[in-house]
Amino acid sequence: MNAAPEEITSLVGREVYSSNGVFVGEIEDIQLDLDARAVTGLALAELNHELFAGQVSGSTGVIVPYRWVRAVGDVVLINDVIERYDAGESDEEASEIAESR
Template identity: 60%
Template structure:
């Protein structure tokens, strides 16, 4: 990410949609996780989640937190790397493996 841009209020992130770098919608930023000692954003709290990716999380919680280190770009939308999709795929693979064992 560009560090030479004009600083913005972190609250401007709230309400922006979050997508993976391959174009998969993850959710909308509802809040931010901050490290007050380091004075930096450490995570994005998402709500309005993509039901296909986060069905279990959407049913049992208000949202999910995406680590800020996954963020690749911030503009009108936020782009995160595809680790989010890999994490979801790992869940699916684990569920499939458990079904085969049962």
Template identity: 70%
Template structure:
């Protein structure tokens, strides 16, 4: 099997941000397709409560498809699609 287990375990604990710099969560686990020998998803925990409020129960996690990942380094960058969970009325907060 040529899936590098060190690279996979190195993902666990990394913070995940959108392309726009919004904190999404932290990698808790990875989903693997053993037949294809590839990572297919990232299980995130310690989620950004503002981002997921009303969509995910507090204390729960989410699974992000690995195809959303754009870069892996000190942090994991994903497409900004996750920010679309906010409705248009919540996208911009008025200044006080």
């Protein structure tokens, strides 16, 4: 059974959590590839300050690749790579988190 399609703007304002249940941030904007007609990233603001301590400033957000999204519902769940980023591991995927202003 397929769910009814939602407007992409309905993602804005939803909270994002890692698959381990850690709050990551709130979706502020959506990054799109217009040629492919696909979502490529989620711009997050209202970040978990503990998770990103020393990595991004208070007025800066991050963009996480949309392929990290595991589920979309009342909240958005993403892979736990955020915790690896927080731990300072040199994981290639963790380095894909881009700062946004």
